[in-house]
Amino acid sequence: MELEGSQELAATPAEVWQALFDRDILEQAIPGCESLEQNSETSFSAIVKLKIGPVSARFKGNVELSDIVPGASCTLSGKGSGGIAGFAKGDARVTLTSEGNVATLDYKADVTVGGKLAALGNRLIKSTAQKLTAEFFSNFTTALSGETEETAI
Template sequence: MELQGTQPLSATPDQVWTALFDRDVLERAIPGCESLEQTSDTSFSAVVKLKIGPVSARFKGDVELSDIDPGKSCTLSGKGSGGIAGFAKGAARMTLTPEGGGTVLDYTADVAIGGNSPPWGTD
């Protein structure tokens, strides 16, 4: 599933950029995030609870910031396993553009959620 959007923010590009690398801000920004632990300057370990239709699952995985062009753009990607519920993975490319006294954040995200294969295979 692909998502696109634009979000005007009342903060400077430098303030928004700093927030993108702040563990507390990222934890609040990731939907369903229950915990986020920083493992390096650009990597995190996460627990995210997602509900898709009647199924609710807790996914454990990794979140990483990459393709970094300081103050301008980066990619936030994550992948995780929900045990018998399957997997989730996604990436969002974010671009910051100064506008007036604030910033416009444009994003394009691609998200995939899938189930595990049956234990007996598909033969």
């Protein structure tokens, strides 16, 4: 399944790039993230609890960053297992461009799911992935601006 999109962020590409590698910001931004550990400059391990249709699971996974062009682009490769719920794995190419103080983050991902998740069908999985992507960017924008729930009220 392919997912692609674009998100404008009210920050410079340098600020967005730094935030993409910031463990604390990513932990706040990833929907359902229970823990995120940075294993090296380019690898993370996470535990994420998600509900996709009738299937609820705690996924344990890893993400590696490669093909890094500092401040401009990188490839994220990840895989996660949710036990009997199934697994997900995929790659995403992320590219940053700018116009003034607005950075545009473009992404194109190819994702594969298996197990009970695969039985749910592509439409449900794709709509859930789009919802989670929107939630990630909303959380990421809030974390990037330095707002907390208290200051956003």
